Amino acid sequence: xxxxxxxxxxxxxxxxxxxxxxxxxxxxxxxxxxxxxxxxxxxxxxxxxxxxxxxxxxxxxxxxxxxxxxxxxxxxxxxxxxxxxxxxxxxxxxxxxxxxxxxxxxxxxxxxxxxxxxxxxxxxxxxxxxxxxxxxxxxxxxxxxxxxxxxxxxxxxxxxxxxxxxxxxxxxxxxxxxxxxxxxxxxxxxxxxxxxxxxxxxxxxxxxxxxxxxxxxxxxxxxxxxxxxxxxxxxxxxxxxxxxxxxxxxxxxxxxxxxxxxxxxxxxxxxxxxxxxxxxxxxxxxxxxxxxxxxxxxxxxxxxxxxxxxxxxxxxxxxxxxxxxxxxxxxxxxxxxxxxxxxxxxxxxxxxxxxxxxxxxxxxxxxxxxxxxxxxxxxxxxxxxxxxxxxxxxxxxxxxx
Amino acid sequence: xxxxxxxxxxxxxxxxxxxxxxxxxxxxxxxxxxxxxxxxxxxxxxxxxxxxxxxxxxxxxxxxxxxxxxxxxxxxxxxxxxxxxxxxxxxxxxxxxxxxxxxxxxxxxxxxxxxxxxxxxxxxxxxxxxxxxxxxxxxxxxxxxxxxxxxxxxxxxxxxxxxxxxxxxxxxxxxxxxxxxxxxxxxxxxxxxxxxxxxxxxxxxxxxxxxxxxxxxxxxxxxxxxxxxxxxxxxxxxxxxxxxxxxxxxxxxxxxxxxxxxxxxxxxxxxxxxxxxxxxxxxxxxxxxxxxxxxxxxxxxxxxxxxxxxxxxxxxxxxxxxxxx
Numbered sequence: 001x002x003x004x005x006x007x008x009x010x011x012x013x014x015x016x017x018x019x020x021x022x023x024x025x026x027x028x029x030x031x032x033x034x035x036x037x038x039x040x041x042x043x044x045x046x047x048x049x050x051x052x053x054x055x056x057x058x059x060x061x062x063x064x065x066x067x068x069x070x071x072x073x074x075x076x077x078x079x080x081x082x083x084x085x086x087x088x089x090x091x092x093x094x095x096x097x098x099x100x101x102x103x104x105x106x107x108x109x110x111x112x113x114x115x116x117x118x119x120x121x122x123x124x125x126x127x128x129x130x131x132x133x134x135x136x137x138x139x140x141x142x143x144x145x146x147x148x149x150x151x152x153x154x155x156x157x158x159x160x161x162x163x164x165x166x167x168x169x170x171x172x173x174x175x176x177x178x179x180x181x182x183x184x185x186x187x188x189x190x191x192x193x194x195x196x197x198x199x200x201x202x203x204x205x206x207x208x209x210x211x212x213x214x215x216x217x218x219x220x221x222x223x224x225x226x227x228x229x230x231x232x233x234x235x236x237x238x239x240x241x242x243x244x245x246x247x248x249x250x251x252x253x254x255x256x257x258x259x260x261x262x263x264x265x266x267x268x269x270x271x272x273x274x275x276x277x278x279x280x281x282x283x284x285x286x287x288x289x290x291x292x293x294x295x296x297x298x299x300x301x302x303x304x305x306x307x308x309x310x311x312x313x314x315x316x317x318x319x320x321x322x323x324x325x326x327x328x329x330x331x332x333x334x335x336x337x338x339x340x341x342x343x344x345x346x347x348x349x350x351x352x353x354x355x356x357x358x359x360x361x362x363x364x365x366x367x368x369x370x371x372x373x374x375x376x377x378x379x380x381x382x383x384x385x386x387x388x389x390x391x392x393x394x395x396x397x398x399x400x401x
Numbered sequence: 402x403x404x405x406x407x408x409x410x411x412x413x414x415x416x417x418x419x420x421x422x423x424x425x426x427x428x429x430x431x432x433x434x435x436x437x438x439x440x441x442x443x444x445x446x447x448x449x450x451x452x453x454x455x456x457x458x459x460x461x462x463x464x465x466x467x468x469x470x471x472x473x474x475x476x477x478x479x480x481x482x483x484x485x486x487x488x489x490x491x492x493x494x495x496x497x498x499x500x501x502x503x504x505x506x507x508x509x510x511x512x513x514x515x516x517x518x519x520x521x522x523x524x525x526x527x528x529x530x531x532x533x534x535x536x537x538x539x540x541x542x543x544x545x546x547x548x549x550x551x552x553x554x555x556x557x558x559x560x561x562x563x564x565x566x567x568x569x570x571x572x573x574x575x576x577x578x579x580x581x582x583x584x585x586x587x588x589x590x591x592x593x594x595x596x597x598x599x600x601x602x603x604x605x606x607x608x609x610x611x612x613x614x615x616x617x618x619x620x621x622x623x624x625x626x627x628x629x630x631x632x633x634x635x636x637x638x639x640x641x642x643x644x645x646x647x648x649x650x651x652x653x654x655x656x657x658x659x660x661x662x663x664x665x666x667x668x669x670x671x672x673x674x675x676x677x678x679x680x681x682x683x684x685x686x687x688x689x690x691x692x693x694x695x696x697x698x699x700x701x702x703x704x705x706x707x708x709x710x711x712x713x714x715x716x717x718x719x720x721x722x723x724x725x726x
Contacts, residue, residue, distance in 0.1 A: 034534050042618045056538060056693065147689035148618045151609035155686050158438040224610055224689045382538060383692045386619045 018374030022052050022060045031059055034382070038067045042145045042386045045396030049373065051385065058385060061377035063370050068400040076360040077351070081107055081186065081325040084360075089180040091362065092398040094137050097130040097171070098338035099398075100184040105265065106334040106345035107186050110327055111316075117267075118311040119188035124267040125304040126171070126183070127336075128297045129201070132208065133167040134339035135290045135297075136160040138393045142287070143219060145390035146228050156218050163211060166204040173197060186325060187316025198305040205298050212295065220287060229283035233376045233388035236281060243375075244368040247341025248293065249392055252278045252285035259337035270307075271300060283391035290393075293339075326354040340393055341365025362401055366394040404504075408493075411503035415492050423641045426678060427454040433679070434686045461637075464630035469532050472627070476530030481628065481635035484523035488642040490516040495649045496571045498659045498666040509570035510562055513650055514555055517605055520643070521547040524614060524624055527636070531627040539623030542693045543614035546604060549700035550611070554601035556708025560594035561654045563715040570650075574658030582657040587722075590715040595655040597704050597711070602647035602681075604696065607640055609685045613693050648677035 022031070037048035046067035052060040072091060076084045088103045089096040101123055108115060115123075140160030147153025168178050175181040175191050183190050219225045235245075237253040250257055258275040260268045276292030278285035319325065327349035335344040344363030351358030369392040377385055428443065428451055435442025443450025468477060494509035496502040506512050521544055528540015561583045562568055565576035577583060584595040604611035615623035625636050652658060652673035659666030691699070 032534060034538075041621060053538075056541070143689060145618050148609065148612065148616065150617065151612070151685055151690065152688040153618070153690075155434075155438050158440065162439055218687075222689065224691060227695055228689060228692060381692060381694065383616070383619050383690075 018060065018378070025059060026052065036382075036385065038064075041149065043389065044141065044394055047370075047389075047394065047396055047399070049377075049385070049389075051377075051382070053382070056381045056383075058377050058380050058382070061373050061385065063373045065367065065370065065396075065399050068396045070401065072401040073360050073362060077356060077358070080322040080355045081327070081357070082319055082322050085184060086180060086182045088362070089182060090397060091364065091401055092338065092340065092343070092366070092395045093179070094395050095130045095134040095339050096180055097126045097183075098336060098343060100181065101127060101266075102334060102336045102338070102343045102345045104184040104186055105336065106332055106347045107325075108316075109332040109334055110330055110347055110349050111186065111325070113187045113316045115188050116312045116315045117309050119313045119315070121267045121304055121308050122189050122193060122313065123184065124271075125201075125301060125308070126174075127266070127338075128300045128304065129167050129170060131297045131339045132205075132294055132301070133164045135294050136164045136167075136208075138290060138339075139215060139219065139287075140164075142387075142390040142393075143225070145386045146225065152218070156215065159211070159215070163204075163208050166207065170197065170201050170204060173200065185314065185316075185319070188312070188314030190314075192313050193308070198308065201301065201305055205301055208294075209298050212291075216291065220284075220291065226284060228383075228387055229287060229391070230280075232283045232380060232384045233391060234281045235372055235376050239375060240281075240372065243371045245341065245365075245372060246368065247337070247339070247365050248276075248286055248289040249369050249372070250341065251276060252289045253281040254279040259335060259342055263335070265334075265336055267304065271303060273300065283387050286391040286393075323355045327357070328354050335363070338365065340395065340398070341369065343398075362398075364398040364401065366392075366396075367399045370394050370399060408504050411501065412493060414501075415495075415497070415503050416489060419489070419492060419642060419645060420638070422645060422675075423638065424454045426641060426645065427457070429679070430682045433682055437686050458634060461634045462631055464633075466630045466632065467627070469627045472532045473530040476526040477627075478632070480523040480527035480530060480624075481632040481639070483526065484520065484639035485635045485642070487516050487519045487523065488639040488646065490519075491646045491650065492642075494570050495646065495653055496574055496658055497649075497670050499571070499575075501667060502571055505569065505571050508568050510558055510568045510573070510654075513570075514551075514558060517554070517647075518547065518551055520605065523639075527624040527628070528614075531624070533627050535620040535622075536624050536626045539614045539616070539620050539626070542616075543607075543624060545693060546611065546613055546696060549697045550601040550604035550704075553597050553700055553704035553708045554605070556705065556712055557594045557597040557601060558654065559712050560590045560715045563712065563719060564590070566719070570653055570658075574653050574660065577657040578660040582655065582660070584655040587715075587718050590711045590718060591655070593707060594711050594715075595651070597708055598651055598655065599677075600699075600704065602644075602651060603684065604700075606643040606647055606681070608644060608681055610688045610691045611696055612690060613696060616690060618690075644681050645674070645678055648681065649674040651677050 032053045034051045034053050035048060036051050037043040038046040048064040050062040051058050072087055075087060084103060085100045088099045091099050137160060140157035143153040143156040171181060172178050173194050174197065175183045235253050237255045240250050240253045241255060254277060256275060256277045261273045261275055274296055276289045276296060278288050329350040331348040333344060333346045335342045342365055346361040348358040377388055380388060431453065432442040443453035446452045446456045491513045493503045494506050494512050524543035525540045528536045528543065561573050564583060565573045567573055583591040607615055625633060628636060652670060656673045659670045661669030
């Protein structure tokens with residue numbers, strides 16, 4: 001193992017070419033191959049990395065996805081348009097609201113349906129609440145990765161869950177469901193805001209805002225957290241663009257890109273979205289971006305509650321049968337900014353039956369974020385691998401679909 | 402012969418007391434962690450969940466004893482036994498009161514350091530013997546860690562030894578009883594030495610922020626990945642014993658041991674030990690984990706130079722300050 005380490009010290013600085021076989025760097029095959037996952041506490045679901053280790057330093061990291069494949073896209077070709085919303089809820093199970101929003105926005109574009117203003121504002125409000133809930137869960141699981149399930153990490157984890165719970169309660173008030181809402185539908189929303197929703201939401205936001213300094217103290221303000229994340233997993237902005245990475249990971253690498261501001265949908269054209277950008281590109285920068293996004297989302301939510309217009313919540317004809325929505329042709333792509341980045345839905349209408357799409361493709365931001373692993377992990381230690389994976393915030397349900 | 406009987410009786414008493422304290426300690430930790438995390442902790446088994454540790458042990462003992470294929474059977478079986486043995490061993494020289502000492506060795510401090518350093522053997526034996534890559538990495542980390550914290554630990558412990566002029570733990574406590582606690586005075590070598598000792602104790606007991614060989618979010622369970630049932634119980638117990646005995650040693654060497662007003666010495670010693678023990682869990686449930694190389698950097702680049710300085714300061718204090726000893 002010893003002769004490889006001299007080579008490795010330089011690999012740590014310049015990085016190795018992930019396209020080359022491990023045999024190129026390790027002809028004698030004396031590096032240790034560690035199967036990291038699919039059953040591992042810190043792989044955020046069923047995800048596997050093959051790590052070639054020199055001691056504890058990673059020489060080559062190869063990600064493997066597909067353990068959670070449920071053929072969602074194929075299923076959508078068989079189901080009718082209205083039946084698909086609850087299916088895509090299960091894709092990104094940490095932010096289901098934005099999943100169904102993306103899908104229904106694509107169908108609306110395909111059908112040329114105008115969404116009423118109130119529905120747009122409601123969707124945006126739900127998306128921003130979902131962003132807060134999703135980022136809170138990310139913070140909890142990230143510190144769990146850094147600190148362990150039997151330590152300070154789990155303390156912050158459970159605190160984050162406590163706050164996320166308040167947002168799930170709001171969604172339950174609205175839809176009757178805590179997780180898989182099925183509230184977006186073609187042309188608008190299925191459920192109107194219940195009485196007192198705005199006040200309850202504002203109360204929850206005030207609690208979250210008041211507790212944010214505690215989280216900052218326990219993470220960004222904590223020396224160990226900074227030591228574990230600063231300079232770890234540095235992702236270059238150009239490489240991030242080349243890999244198609246979007247969302248907080250891209251913004252942490254210094255690229256100022258956010259669909260909410262750059263290609264506004266919903267109510268964003270009437271709001272002024274401040275985009276958080278960091279230049280570090282490391283795990284710490286990704287954490288800072290997400291913290292800033294929670295604060296920004298709290299502000300947006302307040303503005304959305306205050307400015308919520310009156311009016312109808314659905315602009316499409318009442319759907320009485322699942323087979324009522326018919327499309328004969330055309331293809332559309334709609335991308336929205338979910339908590340993880342650009343979630344795209346590409347639909348080709350028509351096909352064998354007019355009631356279901358010919359093809360439906362989901363572009364999931366998590367899959368693209370994972371594609372950075374072979375580039376940014378070599379040179380890091382096994383401990384860093386966990387931190388890097390956590391900072392990319394992948395949701396396997398969305399990666400594998 | 403008398404000494405043997407004395408040692409055997411006190412040893413049995415101390416070990417039973419330690420194990421009972423640990424049962425309560427586990428309950429306390431779970432309650433404490435629960436309150437920190439705005440939940441209740443155990444509530445079901447027994448009054449306020451008091452019998453939860455007992456239920457845990459019964460559950461763990463029922464588990465099937467699995468030995469991995471191609472494991473080094475000798476090392477694999479020996480490691481948990483050695484871990485329990487070495488962690489209990491240091492308790493032999495801890496004075497719980499002026500008379501309650503299992504073995505009042507003249508080289509008590511050396512015994513504590515030596516048997517503490519031996520913990521690396523079961524750690525690496527478990528890592529190597531398990532035939533598991535996660536366990537192997539955990540074992541490697543354990544060796545690196547124990548070499549790193551060992552040196553500052555020795556240097557920190559040298560401070561009370563130099564100040565009191567004895568390696569006998571009871572004599573060190575006696576000296577503090579007559580003069581002052583070393584964590585309080587002299588402040589310069591005393592208090593920083595206590596802090597270094599505390600950090601090294603966390604590292605030796607594999608507690609966050611230094612639970613690097615176990616690191617369950619990185620290495621599944623590190624060295625204990627392949628252990629089940631009774632063998633896992635031994636490792637689990639060894640960790641807690643280590644923390645508890647380390648707290649007792651810290652209380653004796655730096656916090657005046659049995660010294661204290663109004664109450665019998667034993668009460669004071671137990672109180673100080675438990676406060677240190679509780680503080681370990683406070684730290685554990687608040688902080689994140691260091692990386693292996695960061696621990697080494699902390700130990701070698703910061704704690705060792707400071708420790709050398711402290712030893713020199715302690716020597717200077719004894720030499721130049723009138724009434725320093």
